[in-house]
Amino acid sequence: MNICVFCASSLHIDKKYIELAGQVGAELAKRGHTLVSGGATVSCMGAVTSAARAGGGRTIGVIPQVLVDIEVADEGSDELIVTTDMRERKGLMDARSDAFLVLPGGIGTLEELFEIWTARVLGIHDRPLVVLDPWGLYGPLKQLMSHLYDEGFTRAEVFDAISWTTTVDEAFAHLESRSQPVRPSIAELGESTR
Template sequence: MAAICVYCASGPVPRRFLDLAAELGSALAAAGHTVVSGGGNVSMMGSLATAARAAGGTTVGIIPGHLVAREAADTDSDELVITDTMRERKRLMEARADGFITLPGGIGTLEELFETWTGGFLGEHDKPVVLLDADGFYQPLLRWFDSLRDDGFVAAAAMDRLQVTGSVADAVTLVTQQ
């Protein structure tokens, strides 16, 4: 099946977000997909990977050496890759993935989403990019995107490259379609 890269929070978040990450990890594993993550075993990243393995899935964690202690490297990962830099981490995550799902997260998660989404729009890859807007988490951002499109700052074709859903099941389906 496919290798799906998931971007999500690595810092303290409310329980509902940990549960969401676990639900996605379980769903990806149940569908036979490998989970590619940032290689941390904390917060949503840890919940995602732990749930995927508990459901019989395979996980690949990619983490820069300087974050091994801070994000508690996922040493239970089926494959743990330690990189020299964040740029190398992101490059390998993109290279190893057949598609991308972004869960709720902060500036690091948003940066990964924007880079992957932009790369797809610019033709650097043709992999699906899915934003999982659970409980309307991303609604303020999506409204801003609409205003950027309306004002001509973002092309409609760029908006079409970002698939948005509020459902874990739909995210798993969308990320494997292209």
């Protein structure tokens, strides 16, 4: 599969997040998948790509011209695509991917997560969407989604469209099974749901 990994490019994060990205890249290569990434060499994005290549994996990087100078484009990619803007970047990453894996990240990662998540809820695609969150960074997001559901702003499909995982093995099991994700339990959400 071509697996798109959304993750941080921030330089000011705990090294455990960068190590996690490296583990994901190594596992992706070990399982014979191709990595689709944001095309930069910094932080988690660089770690996942470097580890995938070190393990013999194929990498596709997609980066807008505006970020080439800021983030240092991954010239070592098997395929590096430079786009005119962020929208074209996300569109190409989406089009080239069979599944999506979201690691801890900031607002850029959240934007990518929400776009793919929304498209899945709307039935625009049925590709696996998996979040790998060993330390609970996205716990408040899960609670917010539960609250939005309780207030009538989302439907139950929002929970069915995504899988929340805490280990690399669990994340790849969900990606590879292509099975329907399981709705988080009330205890996992931290709030009641309808």
